[in-house]
Amino acid sequence: EAGVTQFPSHSVIEKGQTVTLRCDPISGHDNLYWYRRVMGKEIKFLLHFVKESKQDESGMPNNRFLAERTGGTYSTLKVQPAELEDSGVYFCASSHQWRATSYNEQFFGPGTRLTVL
């Protein structure tokens, strides 16, 4: 079974440009999460989809970030316009639909390294 995949693996853009990151979760996983780690900081939660609906977007830093998950399959995270402080590694994770009696392990992708110059 394929794991969580992310594209691209690395993106270098200039300040003010737009970048779109893509995440393909494990097939059948309803939960999809975005996290990011900026230089020298901890991995921070951005948002959580359940199927195509945004369950929790409390971690989104500002309105320059837009996440979508049309059809409840893959997800995109767009940064527009990108700023220098957006540089970091963006991780996507997925898990099974919530089960109240068991631990729903999150499976992470390899991340997309974003560099804003």
Added chain:
Amino acid sequence: LAKTTQPISMDSYEGQEVNITCSHNNIATNDYITWYQQFPSQGPRFIIQGYKTKVTNEVASLFIPADRKSSTLSLPRVSLSDTAVYYCLVGDAVNYGGSQGNLIFGKGTKLSVKP
């Protein structure tokens, strides 16, 4: 979610047993303790989870004392490939991966295994 404290880094030699301790003084009754492992250029990967006493799987063991204010991840006979960052997370397991399942990572412990 409870705050966790771990060593910033640890060094070990191949074949040794490595124990990484995590402090979580404010752990709540419903909280579980979960450890993730992250290799360079990869995303974090679930290792083990426990609530109390001892849990063992094919990768590691997790020791949790009765007061649950700390926990110890034990890696038996480490190899070079165990060099990674290890994260201790504490939270309500039911909500971890479910509808409120945003994981909160600390700085982790960077383990370096040398030949």
